[in-house]
Amino acid sequence: MSAYKELRKEELLALKSDLEAQYEKVKAKGLKLDMSRGKPSAAQLDLSMEMMDILNSSSELKSEEGVDCRNYGILDGIKEAKELLGAMIEVPAENIIIYGNSSLNVMYDTISRSMHHGVMGSTPWCKLDKVKFLCPVPGYDRHFAITEYFGIEMINVPMTPEGPDMDMVEKLVSEDEAIKGIWCVPKYSNPQGITYSDECVRRFARLKPAAKDFRIYWDNAYGVHHLYDDDQDYLIEILAECEKAGNPDMVYKFCSTSKISFPGSGVAAIAASKANLDGIRKQLTIQTIGHDKVNQLRHVRYYKDMNGIVEHMKKHAAILRPKFEAVLDILERELGGLEIGSWIKPKGGYFISFDSMDGCAKEIIAKCKEAGVIMTAAGATYPYHKDPHDSNIRIAPSFPTPEELTQATELFVLCVKLVSVNKLLENK
Amino acid sequence: MSAYKELRKEELLALKSDLEAQYEKVKAKGLKLDMSRGKPSAAQLDLSMEMMDILNSSSELKSEEGVDCRNYGILDGIKEAKELLGAMIEVPAENIIIYGNSSLNVMYDTISRSMHHGVMGSTPWCKLDKVKFLCPVPGYDRHFAITEYFGIEMINVPMTPEGPDMDMVEKLVSEDEAIKGIWCVPKYSNPQGITYSDECVRRFARLKPAAKDFRIYWDNAYGVHHLYDDDQDYLIEILAECEKAGNPDMVYKFCSTSKISFPGSGVAAIAASKANLDGIRKQLTIQTIGHDKVNQLRHVRYYKDMNGIVEHMKKHAAILRPKFEAVLDILERELGGLEIGSWIKPKGGYFISFDSMDGCAKEIIAKCKEAGVIMTAAGATYPYHKDPHDSNIRIAPSFPTPEELTQATELFVLCVKLVSVNKLLENK
Numbered sequence: 001m002s003a004y005k006e007l008r009k010e011e012l013l014a015l016k017s018d019l020e021a022q023y024e025k026v027k028a029k030g031l032k033l034d035m036s037r038g039k040p041s042a043a044q045l046d047l048s049m050e051m052m053d054i055l056n057s058s059s060e061l062k063s064e065e066g067v068d069c070r071n072y073g074i075l076d077g078i079k080e081a082k083e084l085l086g087a088m089i090e091v092p093a094e095n096i097i098i099y100g101n102s103s104l105n106v107m108y109d110t111i112s113r114s115m116h117h118g119v120m121g122s123t124p125w126c127k128l129d130k131v132k133f134l135c136p137v138p139g140y141d142r143h144f145a146i147t148e149y150f151g152i153e154m155i156n157v158p159m160t161p162e163g164p165d166m167d168m169v170e171k172l173v174s175e176d177e178a179i180k181g182i183w184c185v186p187k188y189s190n191p192q193g194i195t196y197s198d199e200c201v202r203r204f205a206r207l208k209p210a211a212k213d214f215r216i217y218w219d220n221a222y223g224v225h226h227l228y229d230d231d232q233d234y235l236i237e238i239l240a241e242c243e244k245a246g247n248p249d250m251v252y253k254f255c256s257t258s259k260i261s262f263p264g265s266g267v268a269a270i271a272a273s274k275a276n277l278d279g280i281r282k283q284l285t286i287q288t289i290g291h292d293k294v295n296q297l298r299h300v301r302y303y304k305d306m307n308g309i310v311e312h313m314k315k316h317a318a319i320l321r322p323k324f325e326a327v328l329d330i331l332e333r334e335l336g337g338l339e340i341g342s343w344i345k346p347k348g349g350y351f352i353s354f355d356s357m358d359g360c361a362k363e364i365i366a367k368c369k370e371a372g373v374i375m376t377a378a379g380a381t382y383p384y385h386k387d388p389h390d391s392n393i394r395i396a397p398s399f400p401t402p403e404e405l406t407q408a409t410e411l412f413v414l415c416v417k418l419v420s421v422n423k424l425l426e427n428k
Numbered sequence: 429m430s431a432y433k434e435l436r437k438e439e440l441l442a443l444k445s446d447l448e449a450q451y452e453k454v455k456a457k458g459l460k461l462d463m464s465r466g467k468p469s470a471a472q473l474d475l476s477m478e479m480m481d482i483l484n485s486s487s488e489l490k491s492e493e494g495v496d497c498r499n500y501g502i503l504d505g506i507k508e509a510k511e512l513l514g515a516m517i518e519v520p521a522e523n524i525i526i527y528g529n530s531s532l533n534v535m536y537d538t539i540s541r542s543m544h545h546g547v548m549g550s551t552p553w554c555k556l557d558k559v560k561f562l563c564p565v566p567g568y569d570r571h572f573a574i575t576e577y578f579g580i581e582m583i584n585v586p587m588t589p590e591g592p593d594m595d596m597v598e599k600l601v602s603e604d605e606a607i608k609g610i611w612c613v614p615k616y617s618n619p620q621g622i623t624y625s626d627e628c629v630r631r632f633a634r635l636k637p638a639a640k641d642f643r644i645y646w647d648n649a650y651g652v653h654h655l656y657d658d659d660q661d662y663l664i665e666i667l668a669e670c671e672k673a674g675n676p677d678m679v680y681k682f683c684s685t686s687k688i689s690f691p692g693s694g695v696a697a698i699a700a701s702k703a704n705l706d707g708i709r710k711q712l713t714i715q716t717i718g719h720d721k722v723n724q725l726r727h728v729r730y731y732k733d734m735n736g737i738v739e740h741m742k743k744h745a746a747i748l749r750p751k752f753e754a755v756l757d758i759l760e761r762e763l764g765g766l767e768i769g770s771w772i773k774p775k776g777g778y779f780i781s782f783d784s785m786d787g788c789a790k791e792i793i794a795k796c797k798e799a800g801v802i803m804t805a806a807g808a809t810y811p812y813h814k815d816p817h818d819s820n821i822r823i824a825p826s827f828p829t830p831e832e833l834t835q836a837t838e839l840f841v842l843c844v845k846l847v848s849v850n851k852l853l854e855n856k
Contacts, residue, residue, distance in 0.1 A: 037500070042496065048498075049485040056481050059480060061480075068470065068473065069692075070473040070691070071692065100719075102717050104715070105717075112540055112544065116540065116544065142714075150544065262498040263499050264720060265723065287533055288533040289530050289533075291530075294693040295720070
């Protein structure tokens, strides 16, 4: 089929009437589906059930260093957990602090600490007139929610296929001392599935920020979350790169096992330079009696080493891959050539990012909802929920069953067509 | 033996020489003991080992309400965990939010949130010139560390056998709007083991604070941590009492299973009015993807109900009781009648509080350390580590074995005698 924009008004009207009839038919089915959340499916969670057998009442719950993991003590994580997560994110164990179950919480904490205590001795941000963050867009809504919550002004930086627009990033951070950070999901980015290029990472490492307490917030959420064995993105390790560039303290790297073992019952970590970690430990001493070491032990004994994680992630991929492909196939089959939307085929991560014609995303999502399919709210991938083009839609294929996914995507493409036709008719 | 203060100089000198000889003998043994930390012993941790068998790879990890505890979702805790911890602290489940593994972290979070976002809409504390907290003394060092970390001015309030000096509390909170809170360990208090009297709790509930955002920080750390079956303290439930008094929002109550199951791998909670909890949930949405629900399930399925907790706590008591009694027996036998120290015999909790003659605590602790026994640092039970009398020493009998405890306490009383004799000689 040819591009919608080439159609004459009568053709569009005929199409509209046809699409509306189809829509009413689907609506009558009373679907109740959800493509909004980057949640693993039950089948994926089943992959880790044997982790529940790893520790039992006969287990010796001592760490390699002889620490009784059941008791108080060890603020920043047992050694073998640091090693495992270190291997996973390619950072030496001594550059790691192990936290609780949520890397989002670690990021929140990092911002919160900077607000009231500054960064490695800098002025607490709450004492400053203005604090700003750069936000590559589209991006992760919960990053933006944290900075919004703390009253930090967010500045959109457009994503390119190589990563954020680095010309803009370099210019802004070197000129404006109020810019204290940038949110990054550098591998299989949320929502686009883009992995930052080597050049992009190197430019990050060589940034010359005006603010001494500027940090790159490197959320390595999907570091090992490939969809394919033989076609994977590779990301340069940022801590080493920053050190080489003479900026060893400029980055915080975050990760967790949330989408490896169980979301909510995994292990999260931060990686950073020794100077950064020393600052963080000062706060940790005040904040907590330490995180759950038994769960750290459970994870280490189950996955054993990096190879265990890699093998485990292949099983996740085997479940996720057909789901991503089902969505992409329908998008291609139904929308290919129509020029009413574009999308990126990711090699990993949890999302497919779809861009509709300008001014259509809200309406498409509303139409989907009306017919029983929940999509991520329009604007969610932008700071303040404001997508300036009203075009980005995040599709999350992981949670529904393949059948549900097919139904939901069929409805989605129908809504894209219908809303696009209406939009085109406005100008005829 | 008669009181040391009645002894003549020559007698004291003879005593000193005898005590010094004893001290050198003990020192030569090269002890390495620790009576500083309120840590459960390995034997106590063994009591909960069967909890490790409760969930296995065949378990249905769904909550009573059908929530898959392995996945994302449920920000404030599964229903049955709220019920269990609610029963434990005598509060309805709907007044509970379940957190991660550390109630200290919940308290830190509560203060941190108040700093940058205020309390139920009040001015964020970081925008105020001065924020003050009342600190019943002696008290819990980690409470004081949190308020100190946030630059909150701490005001000492003396403890009485009935709880904090309520005349002083009432006067201060009603007069000074900068006073935003008071730290309380109302049952088997840290370190004295005092339980607040009915009248004391009622006076708390009827406080008329000048600050609308004043809260009582009620750390119910030892609510079920009795030493005796037949001789237990009873504490009035503060939430209900505050509600009766027309102050429903005036209290945050904290608890955890840290000293019930495994420290560091337990479940913590806050209890408060609906209005308070609604405010907290707003932050939680931003802060985390939720806490570890699998561990919540593990605890609920292991303890089942309040009765399960009560029975379990009897086993802890059976291990702790002889340890407390060993220390108390030695104190009584060696120091009784000497009038160089006083202590309280607690019915629960984790500590014995010892008061030396004024100006002796630091020296006693140093002497203990010199001979290989670590005590809690002098001043630790006071804000800013400043014990104005230099007299309070916290004894933690839980972790050492009974044999170690006897050795350590023998040394302790020897040091008390020696330092007291030296002190008395100063004025002769």
